[in-house]
Amino acid sequence: MKLGADRIDVSVVVPAFNEAEGLPRFVEALDRVLAPLNVRAELVIVNDGSRDTTERVLADIARHRPDVVPVNFSRNFGKEAALAAGLAVATGECVVFMDADLQHPPEALPEMLAKWREGFDVVNGRKRRRSHEPALYRKFAAIFNGLMSHAVGGDMAGASDFKLLDRQVVNTLLQFPERNRFFRGMVTWVGYRVADVEFDVQEREIGSTKWSLGGLIRYSLGNLLAFSSLPLVAVAYVGFATVGFGTLLLIQTLYRYFTGTAAIGFTTVIAVQVMLGGMILTALGVIAIYLARMYDEQKQRPMFIIRRPRAHQPPGGGSER
Ligand code: UDP
Ligand code: MG
Numbered sequence: 001m002k003l004g005a006d007r008i009d010v011s012v013v014v015p016a017f018n019e020a021e022g023l024p025r026f027v028e029a030l031d032r033v034l035a036p037l038n039v040r041a042e043l044v045i046v047n048d049g050s051r052d053t054t055e056r057v058l059a060d061i062a063r064h065r066p067d068v069v070p071v072n073f074s075r076n077f078g079k080e081a082a083l084a085a086g087l088a089v090a091t092g093e094c095v096v097f098m099d100a101d102l103q104h105p106p107e108a109l110p111e112m113l114a115k116w117r118e119g120f121d122v123v124n125g126r127k128r129r130r131s132h133e134p135a136l137y138r139k140f141a142a143i144f145n146g147l148m149s150h151a152v153g154g155d156m157a158g159a160s161d162f163k164l165l166d167r168q169v170v171n172t173l174l175q176f177p178e179r180n181r182f183f184r185g186m187v188t189w190v191g192y193r194v195a196d197v198e199f200d201v202q203e204r205e206i207g208s209t210k211w212s213l214g215g216l217i218r219y220s221l222g223n224l225l226a227f228s229s230l231p232l233v234a235v236a237y238v239g240f241a242t243v244g245f246g247t248l249l250l251i252q253t254l255y256r257y258f259t260g261t262a263a264i265g266f267t268t269v270i271a272v273q274v275m276l277g278g279m280i281l282t283a284l285g286v287i288a289i290y291l292a293r294m295y296d297e298q299k300q301r302p303m304f305i306i307r308r309p310r311a312h313q314p315p316g317g318g319s320e321r
């Protein structure tokens with residue numbers, strides 16, 4: 001760990017995919033907010049394999065600025081990977097994650113830092129309203145956030161990747177070996193002292209969203225699968241339900257057999273069908289449950305996380321603003 005004068009107070013991590021056009025404006029806006037705060041800051045920009053001139057723009061920005069740390073991926077690995085890289089590279093006592101398109105307003109930073117100084121370890125940027133986003137997108141986000149809230153065990157409504165994390169939380173997340181990552185969910189999962197700061201989602205002014213509907217669905221499903229073995233366990237539930245339903249059917253068939261209203265041979269066929277089908281599904285379900293457990297185990301998440309008192313006293317003392 002760096003000591004004394006070299007220490008970075010705030011790292012800002014920014015994933016950037018084809019953001020050449022907007023990047024200089026973003027850096028400018030961020031500087032304007034950071035300058036009066038009197039914090040030692042670094043800016044980690046992760047170029048996620050952009051196909052435009054992001055890499056060159058980034059190099060130009062970094063040339064005269066030792067506080068800008070460019071990271072260039074060999075190809076497009078996706079935003080989650082970019083966030084993970086930023087997490088690993090950032091050296092600050094706290095790390096702020098924000099988008100490059102100014103949809104996460106830098107103006108919210110002072111409030112987030114104030115919360116951090118108050119002693120909060122995680123400061124979530126929460127979207128106040130989604131009126132700028134298409135109705136379908138909002139509907140989709142609501143469903144996804146509902147499912148995720150359930151899987152993660154925390155409120156994910158309005159959750160965004162706009163977050164401030166204390167060094168301790170960063171170090172905890174760095175210990176997570178899982179490869180299918182979902183940043184928002186993991187941050188909720190680890191706990192710590194959490195505060196929210198609301199912000200308005202601005203319209204994207206430069207460039208275009210990197211999401212297609214298909215991409216969004218893939219992303220959501222992937223995250224859900226990364227966080228929950230619910231779909232596997234669902235197989236078991238379907239199995240149990242089938243056996244239950246089959247048993248009822250069997251009882252009805254037997255009843256008709258004994259009252260003599262069933263066709264010859266019919267009873268045997270039904271009984272064999274139901275029993276076999278139910279047994280097969282149940283067996284599959286049992287396998288699924290074990291598989292679900294193995295899936296959870298192989299993530300090797302820590303069983304618990306201990307929160308220690310902070311070693312580092314953030315500059316600026318109490319809240320300013
Ligand atoms: N991004 C990235 N890799 C990708 C897609 C997006 O690093 O494969 C970055 C992008 O440059 C931006 C942030 O992730 O800084 C959010 O992307 P975008 O604005 O397209 O998503 P939206 O705001 O529509 O959710
Ligand atoms: Mg955006």
